[in-house]
Amino acid sequence: KAGVTQTPRYLIKTRGQQVTLSCSPISGHRSVSWYQQTPGQGLQFLFEYFSETQRNKGNFPGRFSGRQFSNSRSEMNVSTLELGDSALYLCASSFGTGDHEQYFGPGTRLTVT
């Protein structure tokens, strides 16, 4: 069974631009969670989607948004990029919402210049 895939793997953007990251969960998994990982703040929860609905949201500004499609694939969008948004963005999938046995993708490394 294929694992969680994330595209692109690396991205360089300029301040003020917007970016869209994609995550394809493991087949059969319906929940997708997103995390931001930085050296200073560690891993921080962004949001979780289940059955195309946002179930939970972390403490991030409204510039961070996401969505989930009927095939469980998810995208997250960051608008008006700031230097501090440079991070590794991890996506994790699980079978159901509240199922913490999450399987992580390789991440998207975003660099904002």
Next chain:
Amino acid sequence: AQTVTQSQPEMSVQEAETVTLSCTYDTSENNYYLFWYKQPPSRQMILVIRQEAYKQQNATENRFSVNFQKAAKSFSLKISDSQLGDTAMYFCAFGNTGANSKLTFGKGITLSVRP
């Protein structure tokens, strides 16, 4: 809100020896899950071990075992017969249950296994 604390930023162990990674957490909930995740250099995060708070028996997975002390809110990971492939960053995580469930991670600890 839950917090997870990993106070040791780095540890080193000789190959074949045993090492224990510490983790404490704070919560007012009674039902929850605890996890250890491993993130090797430039590789993806993988689940090492999982513990349900309602279970008194400590979880084990091959060379990995935990010491879960619910009253003390402590959840340490013991790695026996350390191997070079165990070199990685290890994260302790707390999972709450019910609505708005999510994983809360500690800052992580970098473990180096020396040959």
